[in-house]
Every structure is written in structure tokens, then in C-alpha cells.
Amino acid sequence: MGVCGVLLLRHLLRRILAFNLMGSGAFLVLVGLAQRDDIANPVPQAMVLTGIVVAVAATALALALARRYHHLSGRSSLPEGGDD
Amino acid sequence: MIDPASALGLSEILLALLVALPLAWAVLAFALGPGRSGWVAVPGLALQLSIALQLAATAIDTGTAIHHQVGGWGAPLGIDLRGDGLALAMVLLTQVVALPLALYARLFYLGRGEEEAYFWPLTGLLVAGLNGLFLSADLFNIYVTLELVGLAAVGLVAAGGKAPQLSAAINYLFATLLGSMAYLLGVALIHGAYGTVSIATLTPLVTAQAPLAVWLAGLLMLVGLMIKTALFPFHGWLPPAHGGAPAPVSALLSALVIKGTFYLVLRLWTGPFAAIAPVVEWLPAALGSGAILWGSWRALRATRIKMLIAYSTVAQLGYLFLIFPLLEGAGAIEAGVMQAWAHGLAKAGMFAAAGVLIRATGQDLIGGLAGVVGRMPITLFAFGLAGVSLMGLPPSSGFLAKWLLIEAALIQEQWHLVAVVLSGGLLAALYVFKVIRQAFLAPPEDVHLAPVPRNLEWLALALSAASILLGLRGVELMALLVTGEVG
Numbered sequence: 001m002g003v004c005g006v007l008l009l010r011h012l013l014r015r016i017l018a019f020n021l022m023g024s025g026a027f028l029v030l031v032g033l034a035q036r037d038d039i040a041n042p043v044p045q046a047m048v049l050t051g052i053v054v055a056v057a058a059t060a061l062a063l064a065l066a067r068r069y070h071h072l073s074g075r076s077s078l079p080e081g082g083d084d
Numbered sequence: 085m086i087d088p089a090s091a092l093g094l095s096e097i098l099l100a101l102l103v104a105l106p107l108a109w110a111v112l113a114f115a116l117g118p119g120r121s122g123w124v125a126v127p128g129l130a131l132q133l134s135i136a137l138q139l140a141a142t143a144i145d146t147g148t149a150i151h152h153q154v155g156g157w158g159a160p161l162g163i164d165l166r167g168d169g170l171a172l173a174m175v176l177l178t179q180v181v182a183l184p185l186a187l188y189a190r191l192f193y194l195g196r197g198e199e200e201a202y203f204w205p206l207t208g209l210l211v212a213g214l215n216g217l218f219l220s221a222d223l224f225n226i227y228v229t230l231e232l233v234g235l236a237a238v239g240l241v242a243a244g245g246k247a248p249q250l251s252a253a254i255n256y257l258f259a260t261l262l263g264s265m266a267y268l269l270g271v272a273l274i275h276g277a278y279g280t281v282s283i284a285t286l287t288p289l290v291t292a293q294a295p296l297a298v299w300l301a302g303l304l305m306l307v308g309l310m311i312k313t314a315l316f317p318f319h320g321w322l323p324p325a326h327g328g329a330p331a332p333v334s335a336l337l338s339a340l341v342i343k344g345t346f347y348l349v350l351r352l353w354t355g356p357f358a359a360i361a362p363v364v365e366w367l368p369a370a371l372g373s374g375a376i377l378w379g380s381w382r383a384l385r386a387t388r389i390k391m392l393i394a395y396s397t398v399a400q401l402g403y404l405f406l407i408f409p410l411l412e413g414a415g416a417i418e419a420g421v422m423q424a425w426a427h428g429l430a431k432a433g434m435f436a437a438a439g440v441l442i443r444a445t446g447q448d449l450i451g452g453l454a455g456v457v458g459r460m461p462i463t464l465f466a467f468g469l470a471g472v473s474l475m476g477l478p479p480s481s482g483f484l485a486k487w488l489l490i491e492a493a494l495i496q497e498q499w500h501l502v503a504v505v506l507s508g509g510l511l512a513a514l515y516v517f518k519v520i521r522q523a524f525l526a527p528p529e530d531v532h533l534a535p536v537p538r539n540l541e542w543l544a545l546a547l548s549a550a551s552i553l554l555g556l557r558g559v560e561l562m563a564l565l566v567t568g569e570v571g
Contacts, residue, residue, distance in 0.1 A: 019261050026269045033276025047224050054231045058261055061235055065242055065254050073247040
């Protein structure tokens with residue numbers, strides 16, 4: 001669902017949210033798959049923690065860019081298609 | 085005579101320094117602010133280049149890969165660095181391209197404080213990320229460095245830009261995030277299946293037994309990395325981002341950043357996924373052929389000079405992916421790395437030359453270049469030399485790369501690949517001559533060229549000339565490649 005969101009939505013904020021949804025999905029898979037036996041495995045949790053930090057940084061950058069773009073162009077969605 | 089053991093001990097520290105140094109000067113550059121930060125970055129890069137050379141020499145001498153566990157923590161919690169021939173060759177390329185570009189950027193940004201303020205710290209992060217990416221020994225650290233490279237690159241595209249640059253940067257950001265998330269999901273599946281993410285331990289495991297999840301993981305990682313490499317048909321984000329950024333940034337992105345993800349595909353393909361990869365080997369080759377033809381066609385149609393070069397990057401990337409069906413035979417990796425070097429140096433030189441031309445003529449239409457040849461022969465010579473390497477005329481390194489590629493294809497009787505390589509070279513010749521022809525036309529009367537620092541022109545020439553000269557000195561690079569292939 002997150003992937004579809006990033007690909008299809010035009011509004012920038014929604015796309016950023018969709019990206020976070022996608023990230024959470026990947027993190028859940030990572031932790032969930034490693035949790036088959038009862039003992040908690042610290043390695044994937046450390047990985048997910050790192051991943052979350054990266055995702056937060058990426059989200060912050062995306063938000064900053066989106067805000068500046070809105071400020072400069074007065075729009076909150078990207079134009080369709082590129083120019084050459 | 086140095087004791088081999090102590091030489092290796094020293095190399096381990098140098099390996100870690102390759103990642104730590106650019107981070108250090110990135111922070112320093114941020115603290116010092118524009119103007120002075122270049123004085124930190126250039127010596128830092130020069131030091132890195134000498135370290136990379138030293139490591140490459142050690143690797144050739146000893147014939148083994150160099151390992152280092154950062155801070156004494158082993159896998160799985162610690163960070164393992166591993167420098168074998170392939171990794172060191174790419175690290176060397178990074179420093180060789182980054183150093184002249186840093187000198188170029190110092191001159192380019194003179195008097196443009198705000199843009200420069202962002203450039204140096206982000207470049208430091210980018211180089212640190214790339215070095216880390218090439219040297220990482222496990223899949224998850226590679227994910228982290230991928231994100232570091234991606235975010236720094238997006239920042240570079242956006243820095244100081246106007247709305248079109250920002251929109252290109254946002255598109256680039258989403259493409260790169262989508263790519264890394266696909267990659268991370270692949271890592272998650274692999275970790276779920278095997279409980280490890282170290283490349284060295286994974287290889288025998290996948291060869292022994294590959295459940296469906298691993299196939300899915302491999303496919304996800306491949307697609308994710310292809311998005312980030314901007315392989316046709318995922319190339320949509322590349323031309324606006326590379327074409328819109330300032331010249332030093334375009335050169336860095338085009339010459340280095342996309343090579344990072346290509347290196348990863350190659351590393352995974354020949355490492356962990358070697359057992360299951362041959363089933364889909366036609367896929368990268370087909371997409372690569374598509375990239376060569378479509379990218380060259382769009383480059384021919386482009387009206388703005390940097391767009392032309394950016395589409396040429398899309399085309400040249402295609403060659404890199406042509407090697408994948410050939411990997412079972414000899415010479416394919418050499419061809420790929422040679423092409424990465426040739427394209428890295430030539431494209432950096434070309435973007436640098438284009439930056440000078442744009443600065444001088446004040447606009448970036450190819451049509452506006454008329455009469456440039458009489459006024460700026462050095463820059464145009466640089467552009468032409470880079471073009472020669474892209475076309476693959478002897479004795480350039482581009483020729484050597486395409487020669488190795490065609491030779492490998494002929495030995496394995498993959499005739500269609502030979503046809504694609506040859507036609508790609510012809511198309512490259514067409515779009516390079518499109519620019520050069522325009523430059524030789526008689527200038528309009530009222531032409532006015534802004535003065536450009538002479539050293540900018542010489543640096544562009546140096547990069548292009550390096551791309552040609554590498555063709556004569558390819559043997560050392562090949563010797564480096566074969567070290568540490570086993571173990």
C-alpha cells in the first residue's frame with residue numbers, strides 16, 4: 001500500500017506519509033521474521049532502530065524540501081511530467 | 085622491506101580512515117562556513133587519494149583482501165570493513181574523481197557563498213557514504229551507507245536551487261527512498277531466512293539452499309538497486325536531477341553516485357546470489373540495451389546541453405548492465421569496472437566543461453554555443469576528449485571497456501550484445517558531434533562571453549584527459565581487480 005502511495009499520490013505530504021507506511025512495513029517484516037523462537041533476538045532490533053533513525057532523517061529532509069517547494073512555487077504537488 | 089603482518093595492520097587503520105576522514109572534514113567544513121571550508125576539503129581529499137593508492141598497492145603486493153572490524157566489535161553487532169580488489173578499485177575511482185572536482189568546485193563557487201555553504205559538508209558526507217558502501221562487508225551496513233549517499237545526493241541537488249531543482253530533488257528523493265526500502269525489505273527477508281547479513285557467510289548458505297523468500301529478496305534488492313542506479317526504465321528521475329544541479333554536483337552524481345549502486349548489484353550478483361542469479365541474467369542486459377538506445381535517442385533530441393549529458397549518462401549506464409549475462413566467462417567484471425572508470429572520468433570532465441560553457445555563455449541551450457571554439461578552445465577540447473571516451477575510440481579507456489565487453493560477448497557468442505555496443509557507440513558519436521558542430525559555427529555578431537577562471541577550463545581538461553590516458557594504463561587496474569577475489 002505504501003509503495004502504491006509513493007508511486008501514485010501527487011500531494012507531497014501524502015507521499016511522505018506513504019513512504020513512512022512502507023518503511024514501517026519493512027521494519028515489521030524484519031523484526032517479525034526474526035522472532036520465530038521465543039527468545040528475543042537483539043540484532044534485528046538494533047537494525048530496525050538504525051533503520052528508524054534513517055527513516056526519520058529522510059522524512060525530515062523530505063518535509064523540508066516540500067516546504068521550500070511550496071514556499072517557492074505555491075503548490076504542494078509536483079507538476080506532471082518533466083520538461084526537456 | 086616491510087613485514088607483511090605490520091603492513092596489513094597499518095592498512096586496516098587506513099581502511100577505517102577512508103570512511104572517517106571525509107566525515108571529519110564534512111563537519112569541519114560545516115563549522116567553518118563558506119569560503120574557508122574548501123581549504124579543509126581539498127587536503128582531506130588529497131590525503132584520501134594517497135591512502136587509497138597505498139591500499140591498492142598493498143593489495144596488489146599481498147594479493148589478499150584487507151579486513152577491519154571497527155572499534156574491535158565483530159559481526160553481527162559491529163561494523164566490518166572489507167577491501168578487496170573490486171572494492172578498492174571503486175574507492176580509488178571515487179577519490180580520483182572527487183579531488184579534481186573539489187578543486188573545480190572551489191573556483192566554481194567563488195562569490196556564491198550560500199550555495200557553497202551546503203556543497204562542502206554534503207560532499208563530505210557523500211564521499212564518506214560511498215567509501216563506506218564500497219568497503220562494507222554486510223548487507224545492513226550497505227543499506228545505511230546507501231541512505232547516507234542518497235540523502236546527501238538529494239541535498240546536493242536541492243541546495244540553493246529554485247523550484248525546478250527542488251522538484252527534481254523531491255522526485256529523486258522518492259525514487260531513492262523507494263529503492264532503499266525495496267532493498268531493506270530484501271535484507272529483512274534474507275535475515276529472516278538465514279539469520280545473518282554478512283556477505284561472506286551468506287554466499288555458501290544461498291548456494292546450498294535457496295527458499296522462495298530468498299528469491300523474492302534477491303528480486304526486491306535487484307529492483308531496488310536498479311531504481312537507484314536509474315537503469316532504463318527507472319531512469320525518469322535522473323535527467324532532471326543531474327541536468328538541473330550546478331556543474332560540480334552533476335559531475336559528482338553522474339560520475340560516482342550511480343556507480344555505487346551498480347557496484348552493489350555486481351557485488352551481490354557475483355557473491356551471495358551467484359547461485360540463483362543466472363535465471364534472471366537476461367533482465368539487466370535487456371534493460372541495459374534499452375537504456376543505451378533510449379538514452380542515446382533522448383540525448384540526440386535534447387536541446388539543453390546538460391540534459392544531453394544527463395541522457396548520455398542513462399545510455400552509458402546501459403553498458404554497465406550488459407556485463408551480467410557474461411559473468412560466467414572471463415573478462416566481464418574487468419569490462420564493467422573499466423566502463424565505470426571510463427564513464428566516471430569522462431562524464432566528470434564533460435559536466436565540468438559544460439559548466440564552464442554555461443558560465444561563459446550565460447545560458448544552457450546547445451544552439452547558443454555557436455562560435456565558442458575560437459574563444460574557449462581548452463574547454464571545447466575537454467568536451468571533445470570526454471566525448472571520444474564515451475564513443476569508445478582508441479586509445480581511450482572507453483575504447484578499452486567496450487573492447488573487453490565485445491571480446492567477452494564474442495567468446496560467449498552473444499551476438500546481440502555486440503550489436504548493441506556498436507550501435508551505442510555510433511549514437512554517442514552523433515550526440516557528441518551535435519554539440520561540437522554547433523561550437524564551430526560562425527558566432528552571431530553580438531556574442532558576449534563572460535570571463536571564466538582559466539583554471540576551471542584546465543581542470544575539466546585534466547579529467548577528460550585522464551579518461552583517455554587510463555586506456556593506456558589499464559593493466560594496473562586489472563591487476564588490482566583480481567586481488568582478493570577468493571576469501
